[in-house]
Amino acid sequence: MADSQNNWPTGMKRTKQRESVLFILEEAEKPLSALDICSKMDKSGDTAWLSTVYRILELFIKKGIVLKTNLMNSDMSVFELNRFKHKHYAVCMNCNKILTLENCPMERFIPKLEDEDFHVMGHNLEIFGFCKDCKAH
Amino acid sequence: MADSQNNWPTGMKRTKQRESVLFILEEAEKPLSALDICSKMDKSGDTAWLSTVYRILELFIKKGIVLKTNLMNSDMSVFELNRFKHKHYAVCMNCNKILTLENCPMERFIPKLEDEDFHVMGHNLEIFGFCKDCKAH
DNA sequence: GGGTTAAATGCGAATAAGATGCATTTACAA
DNA sequence: TTGTAAATGCATCTTATTCGCATTTAACCC
Numbered sequence A, B: 001m002a003d004s005q006n007n008w009p010t011g012m013k014r015t016k017q018r019e020s021v022l023f024i025l026e027e028a029e030k031p032l033s034a035l036d037i038c039s040k041m042d043k044s045g046d047t048a049w050l051s052t053v054y055r056i057l058e059l060f061i062k063k064g065i066v067l068k069t070n071l072m073n074s075d076m077s078v079f080e081l082n083r084f085k086h087k088h089y090a091v092c093m094n095c096n097k098i099l100t101l102e103n104c105p106m107e108r109f110i111p112k113l114e115d116e117d118f119h120v121m122g123h124n125l126e127i128f129g130f131c132k133d134c135k136a137h
Numbered sequence C: 001g002g003g004t005t006a007a008a009t010g011c012g013a014a015t016a017a018g019a020t021g022c023a024t025t026t027a028c029a030a
Numbered sequence D: 001t002t003g004t005a006a007a008t009g010c011a012t013c014t015t016a017t018t019c020g021c022a023t024t025t026a027a028c029c030c
Helices: A016-027 A033-044 A051-062 B017-026 B034-044 B050-064
Strands: A064-069 A079-082 A087-090 A098-102 A117-128 B067-068 B078-081 B090-094 B100-103 B119-130
Touching: A016 A051, A016 A079, A033 A051, A033 A079, A033 B090, A051 A064, A051 A079, A064 B050, B017 B034, B017 B050, B017 B078, B034 B050, B050 B067, B050 B078
Parallel strands: A087 A117, B090 B119
Antiparallel strands: A064 A079, A087 A098, A117 B119, B067 B078, B090 B100
């Protein structure tokens, strides 16, 4: 099961379900919803209850292994492996395709705030528009 | 009732509830949730059902009068008057205070995407961190 | 390897934001 | 003033996510 086979993060029990979630996230190129993950598990034979998947994801987030995002004000969160590199997405307003943004405008940006003592920890950014397939209606 | 008294957007019936929602949004300095708006209406005597508030907000959004945002991956949307100027926020990770960001890094930014035909329509950005009151725990 | 136990999962039920359906009410045009 | 399409009150539904508890399981000890 890829990398996770030999490399298990410390401080958590190694269960079939956790291995399966981690494997799916390792293979995924784009963020997945909890339901996506659950379906993929079903297909591969490692079935797990949706609530279990949420609990596993919650744990992975706490451990810093996984990142949670909400794209386009959607009410469904998506999850991806924390690959420890800065990342943003562009989302197609028509087909919801997710594209990786390869640069970041925040690199050399100094935020101007009313509260000049605000201690910036990070930022969320997403671009929206129409992908090449949806541009021509 | 401030500006909205004499200046009613065209193409929609002028009802007590709609006037009240618009008034509240005009007075508000920061985005409000549907529930916030509903509570403020209760206090002022113009009670309305929460589902009505949602319907009014939906209409205002469609008319371009109101903007909807989700801050910090929260499952609750917030709404503000569309003042037709570009706007982003900084949110305190501790007290959830919302601060207005007065500049925008996207002004002179050219996004790099795998799909070089992506037609950018806009972007969402938020900064998170700790405000001056929460910085010193 | 077998037993012990704290932690994880299965499963159902609870939450909470938001949407929907329908009967009643209301704004507004004729 | 009256007719009517549209808006609201109200209840109920939906959907993502969380919680509670009984059962199962990983991992440590012998």
